[in-house]
Amino acid sequence: MPRDILIVGAGIAGLASAIALSNELSIVPGLNISVYDGASELTTTGGAISLTPIAQRYLDELGILSELNQMGEKAGIEVDAIDLFSVRTGRRLGPLRFTDENGNGYGGYKGRRVLRSSLSEAMLAVARKMPNVSVYYDKKLVGGNTTAENVTLGFEDGSSVTGDLVLGCDGVHSATRTKIVDPGNRSEYTGISFIQSMADTGSFTTSMPFTQTAVHLARHSSLLTSYYDPKHEKLFVAAIVRVSEHLIEKYQAMSGTDVSAQKNMKMSMRYLVRAQFGMSNLPYIREIIDKTEDWMLYPVYQVRQRGKWHTDRILLLGDAAHAMPPRDESAAYAVEDAIIFSKLLGQNPDCGLTALFEEYEEIRRGLVNKAFDASRRLWQSDLDKGLFPSQTRDLMSPVHLPPGDCVKRRSLEPIKKTNLPAPTHESFSDLSVYSLTSDLGRTVDATNGD
Numbered sequence: 522m523p524r525d526i527l528i529v530g531a532g533i534a535g536l537a538s539a540i541a542l543s544n545e546l547s548i549v550p551g552l553n554i555s556v557y558d559g560a561s562e563l564t565t566t567g568g569a570i571s572l573t574p575i576a577q578r579y580l581d582e583l584g585i586l587s588e589l590n591q592m593g594e595k596a597g598i599e600v601d602a603i604d605l606f607s608v609r610t611g612r613r614l615g616p617l618r619f620t621d622e623n624g625n626g627y628g629g630y631k632g633r634r635v636l637r638s639s640l641s642e643a644m645l646a647v648a649r650k651m652p653n654v655s656v657y658y659d660k661k662l663v664g665g666n667t668t669a670e671n672v673t674l675g676f677e678d679g680s681s682v683t684g685d686l687v688l689g690c691d692g693v694h695s696a697t698r699t700k701i702v703d704p705g706n707r708s709e710y711t712g713i714s715f716i717q718s719m720a721d722t723g724s725f726t727t728s729m730p731f732t733q734t735a736v737h738l739a740r741h742s743s744l745l746t747s748y749y750d751p752k753h754e755k756l757f758v759a760a761i762v763r764v765s766e767h768l769i770e771k772y773q774a775m776s777g778t779d780v781s782a783q784k785n786m787k788m789s790m791r792y793l794v795r796a797q798f799g800m801s802n803l804p805y806i807r808e809i810i811d812k813t814e815d816w817m818l819y820p821v822y823q824v825r826q827r828g829k830w831h832t833d834r835i836l837l838l839g840d841a842a843h844a845m846p847p848r849d850e851s852a853a854y855a856v857e858d859a860i861i862f863s864k865l866l867g868q869n870p871d872c873g874l875t876a877l878f879e880e881y882e883e884i885r886r887g888l889v890n891k892a893f894d895a896s897r898r899l900w901q902s903d904l905d906k907g908l909f910p911s912q913t914r915d916l917m918s919p920v921h922l923p924p925g926d927c928v929k930r931r932s933l934e935p936i937k938k939t940n941l942p943a944p945t946h947e948s949f950s951d952l953s954v955y956s957l958t959s960d961l962g963r964t965v966d967a968t969n970g971d
């Protein structure tokens with residue numbers, strides 16, 4: 522049983538791993554779980570993240586949801602349904618529900634939209650309450666070395682640490698992956714970017730017809746608008762669009778330049794959003810775009826499928842192992858990775874690390890590949906012919922939509938503390954925005970076939 526566990530990255534996978542391991546290994550004497558993050562402090566950027574019911578359920582299991590719920594306005598909002606609209610005609614296409622007909626969430630959990638920074642704050646607060654967890658910032662991993670007895674990590678500031686087990690939770694551009702576990706396996710740009718910002722709704726004059734969250738579908742892009750505070754005074758806006766690598770390089774080169782150059786860049790981001798969605802028949806979309814400033818570009822990267830996930834003492838979790846094209850459930854996969862590995866370790870104290878890593882991979886690989894393939898197929902079809910050809914999409918009416926039925930109602934099994942495998946994401950994968958929209962795509966295809 523490893524006693525000195527080193528976790529690289531204090532993001533979703535890293536902090537979830539620290540908390541889950543601390544819970545599962547509470548009886549291990551002398552246990553030390555140390556989390557090292559390259560950033561100088563907790564992230565305050567990244568907009569508002571969508572959490573699926575299963576993500577919420579796992580966060581609840583780790584005590585993070587109750588921490589979040591005590592944070593007042595920063596707790597975000599629960600999402601009952603995502604309202605879909607056509608950008609071109611302005612028609613409402615239907616709701617994608619996270620609840621059953623009685624308004625109950627699946628297994629008691631709905632969706633949630635919360636600032637990424639608030640989620641991180643709640644996770645960090647829980648991690649810091651655990652007796653054997655320490656979190657260190659300004660510790661950027663630059664390399665490492667493994668021997669038969671232990672593993673040593675080296676940081677940019679010249680310091681190093683030695684432990685028995687390393688979890689590489691350092692995100693899509695992971696140094697644990699590219700420098701140690703699978704050198705050369707660098708992240709790839711998906712071709713898709715989020716151009717996003719936040720707006721105060723106080724100055725808006727046009728009424729907005731959605732309840733909590735809406736996705737406005739255009740031919741090759743979509744615009745997400747979502748409140749993220751209970752009073753609906755704040756709106757998260759994200760255009761999910763194709764952006765060339767050339768523009769991304771230009772954007773990144775300007776990030777360190779003077780204020781006026783950055784202002785110009787933000788204005789050109791708004792111009793891009795306006796060019797995609799400004800002609801909409803929905804007047805509030807034009808107002809949102811016009812009154813929202815500080816648009817930022819977030820390119821989406823992925824990690825090549827079937828890459829290596831572990832060496833003798835190091836295992837990759839979360840985006841470091843399997844970042845995929847956008848799905849609103851990647852955070853759930855990261856938390857699930859953490860919980861499953863922690864349970865495996867806790868329930869098999871006498872098992873060698875290599876055998877454990879192989880068992881973990883056996884449980885996770887197929888599921889992750891399936892999710893990755895589904896996500897890629899969806900975006901590939903967008904590349905070829907539009908996510909939903911907008912004209913056929915506009916033919917859809919709530920009559921054609923399967924709002925209640927497209928979400929298969931499956932009860933949430935309680936996580937078993939003693940048996941493996943732990944429940945996986947698979948039974949809930951139909952609850953993501955993107956897989957729901959692909960259900961809708963099939964409905965459109967079927968309608969066209971008639």
Ligand SMILES: Cc1cc2nc3c(=O)[nH]c(=O)nc-3n(C[C@H](O)[C@H](O)[C@H](O)COP(=O)(O)OP(=O)(O)OC[C@H]3O[C@@H](n4cnc5c(N)ncnc54)[C@H](O)[C@@H]3O)c2cc1C
Pocket residue numbers: 529530531532533534535557558559560569570571572573660661662663690691692693694695696697715819820821822838839840841848849850851852853855
């Ligand atoms: C634009 C965008 C929008 C998204 N929206 C959603 C959404 O709505 N819902 C959803 O479920 N998922 C969403 N995702 C995906 C989701 O953000 C990721 O799947 C999730 O954050 C993965 O968690 P992680 O802990 O693996 O990585 P991260 O959250 O990226 O955390 C990695 C951590 O490692 C640290 N780190 C990096 N390099 C080093 C290093 N060398 N040394 C030490 N530390 C290091 C970083 O500082 C960071 O804290 C979105 C992704 C993008 C790009």
